[in-house]
Amino acid sequence: MSVPDLSVEDLDKRFADHVAVDQLSFAVERGSFFSILGPSGCGKTTLLRMIAGFTVPDGGDIRIGGRSMRDVAPNRRPVNMVFQHLALFPMMSVGENVSFGLARRGVKKAERQRRATAMLERVGLAGALHKRVDELSGGQRQRVAIARSLVLEPTLLLLDEPLGALDLKLREHMKIELKQLQAAFGTTFVYITHDQSEALVLSDHVAVMNRGRFEQIGSPQQLYYEPASAFVASFVGANNRIQGRAVSVDADLVELATAQGWTIRARRHGAVAAGDAVAAFVRPEVASLELEAGRLGEPMARYAGEVQSVLFDGANSAVLLVEQQSRFEFRVALPQTGRLSDLKVGARVYFGFDPQRAICYAAAAAPGDAHV
Amino acid sequence: MSESGARVLWQRRLLLAVLLTPALLWLLVLIILPHIDLALLSFRERIAPRVYAPSLTQYRTFFAEPLYWRVFVRTAVLSALATALTLLVAFPVAWIIAKVARDRASSLLFVVCLIPFWVSETVRALGWLILLRESGVLPALLVRLGITAVPVELLYHDATILVGLVYTSLLFMVVPLVSSLQSLDNSLIEAAYNLGGNGWAILRRIIIPHAAPGITAGCIVVFMLTLGNYLTPNLLGGKNSQWFTELIYTQFIVRFNWEQGAAFGFLLLALSTGMVALGLRLSGQRFVDVMRRS
Numbered sequence: 001m002s003v004p005d006l007s008v009e010d011l012d013k014r015f016a017d018h019v020a021v022d023q024l025s026f027a028v029e030r031g032s033f034f035s036i037l038g039p040s041g042c043g044k045t046t047l048l049r050m051i052a053g054f055t056v057p058d059g060g061d062i063r064i065g066g067r068s069m070r071d072v073a074p075n076r077r078p079v080n081m082v083f084q085h086l087a088l089f090p091m092m093s094v095g096e097n098v099s100f101g102l103a104r105r106g107v108k109k110a111e112r113q114r115r116a117t118a119m120l121e122r123v124g125l126a127g128a129l130h131k132r133v134d135e136l137s138g139g140q141r142q143r144v145a146i147a148r149s150l151v152l153e154p155t156l157l158l159l160d161e162p163l164g165a166l167d168l169k170l171r172e173h174m175k176i177e178l179k180q181l182q183a184a185f186g187t188t189f190v191y192i193t194h195d196q197s198e199a200l201v202l203s204d205h206v207a208v209m210n211r212g213r214f215e216q217i218g219s220p221q222q223l224y225y226e227p228a229s230a231f232v233a234s235f236v237g238a239n240n241r242i243q244g245r246a247v248s249v250d251a252d253l254v255e256l257a258t259a260q261g262w263t264i265r266a267r268r269h270g271a272v273a274a275g276d277a278v279a280a281f282v283r284p285e286v287a288s289l290e291l292e293a294g295r296l297g298e299p300m301a302r303y304a305g306e307v308q309s310v311l312f313d314g315a316n317s318a319v320l321l322v323e324q325q326s327r328f329e330f331r332v333a334l335p336q337t338g339r340l341s342d343l344k345v346g347a348r349v350y351f352g353f354d355p356q357r358a359i360c361y362a363a364a365a366a367p368g369d370a371h372v
Numbered sequence: 373m374s375e376s377g378a379r380v381l382w383q384r385r386l387l388l389a390v391l392l393t394p395a396l397l398w399l400l401v402l403i404i405l406p407h408i409d410l411a412l413l414s415f416r417e418r419i420a421p422r423v424y425a426p427s428l429t430q431y432r433t434f435f436a437e438p439l440y441w442r443v444f445v446r447t448a449v450l451s452a453l454a455t456a457l458t459l460l461v462a463f464p465v466a467w468i469i470a471k472v473a474r475d476r477a478s479s480l481l482f483v484v485c486l487i488p489f490w491v492s493e494t495v496r497a498l499g500w501l502i503l504l505r506e507s508g509v510l511p512a513l514l515v516r517l518g519i520t521a522v523p524v525e526l527l528y529h530d531a532t533i534l535v536g537l538v539y540t541s542l543l544f545m546v547v548p549l550v551s552s553l554q555s556l557d558n559s560l561i562e563a564a565y566n567l568g569g570n571g572w573a574i575l576r577r578i579i580i581p582h583a584a585p586g587i588t589a590g591c592i593v594v595f596m597l598t599l600g601n602y603l604t605p606n607l608l609g610g611k612n613s614q615w616f617t618e619l620i621y622t623q624f625i626v627r628f629n630w631e632q633g634a635a636f637g638f639l640l641l642a643l644s645t646g647m648v649a650l651g652l653r654l655s656g657q658r659f660v661d662v663m664r665r666s
Contacts, residue, residue: 054562075568087563100577101567106573148567 003032003066005155005188006051011060013046013212020046022212024060028190028205030155033182035199037190038209039235044192047209048158051190052081065155075104080149081158085165086141088133094120094144095129101152119151121143123181138166139174146178150185159191163198175201187296196236200224209234230361233281238318240282240330242266243363246274254360256280262326265301266358277363282320285333287353289340300352305330307347319343321351386494414634429634440619440636447616448643451598454537458545458594459587461538466549485546493540497607501527501534503606528610536608537598544597545590552586553579588655588662592648599644608664616640 004027006064013021020043028034036044049055052064053074064078080101089097098119099112107115113129120128128136136144141192142162148158163171163178179202182189193199199206202265207217208231214226227233234241244258254272257263266280288296295303305321308329317334332351334340341351417427425481434440469481488496503509504526511523526532556579564574605615620640623633652659 052562052566054565074562075565075570079566081563081566083559083563085557085559087557087559089560089564089578091578100569101566104568104570106571242460 002030002064004028005065006034006190007063007066008047008051009061009063011047011050011062012058013043013055014058019043019212021050021057024213026207026214026217028188031186031188031193032204033189033202035203035206036209037193037194037199037206037236039197039220040194042209043212044287045160048081048160048190048192050166051156052079052158053077059299078155079158080152080154080156081160082142082145082149082162084160084162086145086162088141088144088148090133092133093264094125094131094133094136097133097144098148098151100146105152115151116147119147122184123147123150139170139177142166142174143177146181150187151185157187157189161190161193161195163195163221164191167261171198173240174333178202182345200236208235210235227281227359228281228363230281230363233359233361238284238331240284240287242280242328244278244280246272246276246278246360248274253355254278254280256360258326258328259335260326260328262303262323262328264358265355266360267356269359269361272360278360279363280358282330282353282358284331286357287332288335289319289332290350291340291347293350296350296352299352302350305351307343307345307349307350309329309345310343317341317351321349377637388581391410410473410634410637413631413637416631418488430632434635434639439633443619444616444639444643448601448647450533451537451595452532452647454541454598455595457534458538458541459591460540462545462549462590465542466546466553469546470550470553471556482546482550485543485560487659488526488539489543493603496540497536497604500532500608504532511648512547524574527608528611528612533609533613533615536604537601540601541594541597545595547591548586548593549583553584584655584657585662587659588651589653592662595629595647596644599640599647 006028006096007024008027011021011024013019022043024047046055050057051064053069053072057175064192067078069077071209080094084250086365089100092100095113097114098116099107102112102115117126117129120126123146124142125140125147128140133144145162146157150230159178163174166174169198175198178189178191182202183311188304191199191202191267192306200223205217206220206223207216208223210231216223216232218228223232223236229238230241233239242258242262242264244256244262247255247257247263247267249255252268253265254268255263255265256278264280264282266282288300293304294300304324307319307321309320311318311320311331312334315336318331319334319340320329320331322329332350412429414429416424416427417429419425434444465481465485465491467486469478473481491499501508504511506523506525506527508526510526511520514520515523560578560582561574569577600617602615602617602621605613606618609615616636617640620633620636623636625631627633648659652662
């Protein structure tokens with residue numbers, strides 16, 4: 001078994017008024033794409049800065065390639081970082097940017113030039129060597145920032161929301177490019193983002209971070225289909241959150257009633273007892289939509305609703321409807337076949353979902369702070 | 373163009389002219405006209421009472437008399453040295469104000485740099501006299517500490533002049549440096565550090581190139597102020613100061629030789645212009661860019 005490229009043990013960082021990183025331990029396998037996903041203020045930037053060495057931890061240890069980084073200055077760590085706004089050096093040409101780190105290592109000029117040229121070719125920027133940074137497009141700058149780091153052959157590449165500043169089209173494109181670059185170089189990437197789609201598309205493993213702790217570490221599929229906590233369920237992907245009290249618990253199925261009296265059934269995750277405050281999550285694509293009640297399949301509970309608005313967004317189209325009795329707002333994905341595409345606001349519809357694919361958690365003391 | 377459009381354009385031009393008039397008048401009456409007069413003065417020679425003839429004698433005298441051009445070169449060299457020293461002293465100060473200190477501390481430090489300028493330059497120079505003269509504070513302290521046996525005269529040395537000039541010029545270097553350092557994105561420094569750079573490499577490759585317009589602007593201002601300074605070299609250097617402005621003063625006021633004084637004035641102007649041009653050439657910058665960016 002190989003040594004993980006990054007292993008973090010009991011890492012702690014407190015600021016005057018809050019805990020940024022709370023007793024965190026995890027490991028990142030060699031060659032994998034690891035994302036840390038969390039809302040702003042969850043501590044992910046602090047964590048990344050501690051790995052890079054810009055912030056000193058209060059406790060715990062960071063090991064990179066098996067070596068403890070305690071008392072190792074940031075310029076001596078086998079770690080390179082792609083900054084949020086890239087931080088390319090505007091006073092230097094593209095080639096000088098890429099060979100900056102090599103020059104600091106005392107690599108001879110001819111060799112620097114050769115390696116920078118080769119690296120720029122690998123990221124698809126052949127011929128940009130003598131260009132100025134401000135002559136490049138957003139996507140090209142991104143590639144220069146990555147080339148500048150990878151030319152040093154680091155054990156670990158840290159990426160601090162590098163796609164945040166790009167417009168939507170370019171972001172989608174760069175996602176694919178980043179994934180391909182990582183696969184081509186085989187370098188371990190640690191990527192932080194608040195954008196769940198970036199994390200899901202890019203990563204081998206994702207850690208969902210909240211209030212200085214990881215709520216769950218898993219593959220994108222695990223996070224999406226088996227969220228370990230109510231926080232993960234609400235943060236990753238779209239979800240209908242149905243809050244209420246457990247009326248009865250039958251093996252792994254919980255019957256839940258909202259304050260307005262809507263009753264649904266959902267699969268239990270963790271301990272739930274009758275009478276507990278609970279929250280259930282149903283993904284929009286798990287629910288089905290029909291114009292006639294009879295067409296909904298057997299395992300499904302059936303509810304009547306009224307279309308409140310049609311949210312057309314190509315393949316992500318959905319209908320926002322209200323359940324008839326409780327007026328509970330519920331989002332259902334529209335079938336991709338184009339069926340039901342002529343739904344009008346106010347139309348009477350029937351919807352339902354398989355209780356096994358709805359997940360119910362005991363509500364934590366503070367909302368959004370559920371732990372496994 | 374429509375009638376009203378032409379009218380609006382005409383009004384705008386009038387407004388611009390009105391707003392620019394004071395500045396243009398100032399330039400014309402106080403700078404251009406006196407210089408034309410001085411230029412005419414410097415190129416003539418008195419051949420009899422109230423009789424003058426065009427001549428290059430004034431400039432010839434300057435080159436013929438070793439005292440004159442030696443003082444000239446000495447002033448240039450010491451001014452350049454004072455500018456360099458001011459830069460060395462001001463850079464860490466500006467760095468702390470721009471990058472290290474937080475909001476309140478940063479403004480406070482700025483005010484501390486400004487405070488000496490609430491006092492007139494004469495009083496500040498006199499303060500140095502009190503500190504440095506033979507019977508002053510510092511020589512007495514040196515005797516008390518056993519470093520010197522008897523009080524030494526710390527005034528009237530070149531070093532004393534330099535100290536005074538650096539002190540007087542500090543603010544004019546700090547201000548452009550602070551503004552150029554403040555615009556430096558901290559993540560550039562972190563990125564350079566992350567790529568393996570040490571402090572020296574970051575200073576040389578990132579910070580100085582970024583601050584170059586500010587450094588150049590500060591150096592130009594300080595060099596011009598130092599070169600044209602009369603009071604500080606005179607008071608702190610005494611008879612030994614040999615500053616070129618004193619020669620000009622002597623020609624105009626003591627010798628009443630306005631022709632010679634005017635020629636000296638023009639030589640000083642040529643010197644400062646030449647040195648600034650040289651500095652810009654060496655640092656590969658353009659005057660307009662430097663003044664715009666800092």
